[in-house]
Amino acid sequence: MNYFVRLVNYVQHQLPGRLANTIIYLSNQVQSENPFCLDLTKEVLASIIGASRESVFRLLKSFRESEIINMDKKKITILDFKRLEEVKQKG
Numbered sequence: 650m651n652y653f654v655r656l657v658n659y660v661q662h663q664l665p666g667r668l669a670n671t672i673i674y675l676s677n678q679v680q681s682e683n684p685f686c687l688d689l690t691k692e693v694l695a696s697i698i699g700a701s702r703e704s705v706f707r708l709l710k711s712f713r714e715s716e717i718i719n720m721d722k723k724k725i726t727i728l729d730f731k732r733l734e735e736v737k738q739k740g
Contacts, residue, residue: 666740667698668708669733672718676727684719684726712736 662670671694676685687694695705712718717733719726727733 662737662740664698664700664704665708665711665736666738667700668694668705668712669737671698672712672725672727673730673733673737676725683730684724687723687725 675687676683679685689697691702691705691709695702698705700708709718709720712733713720715732717727717729717736719728
């Protein structure tokens with residue numbers, strides 16, 4: 650049931666919310682640290698959230714410019730967890 654609920658919630662969000670959700674998930678559940686190393690290409694990340702590589706690139710750039718995250722090559726640091734969580738909730 651947990652997977653079904655997660656899938657339904659995931660599908661109902663727009664791209665920024667899905668990317669924010671994925672970043673939070675990777676930081677908390679997979680890597681268990683902040684900053685964390687993103688071992689995925691933008692193509693793989695795009696396929697996970699159902700978007701194009703270009704959309705992921707633009708969203709990551711937007712998150713960086715808004716000072717929500719910082720990226721240094723494959724290392725992501727969540728700078729403002731509260732705002733990232735808001736993006737996740739609003740979709």
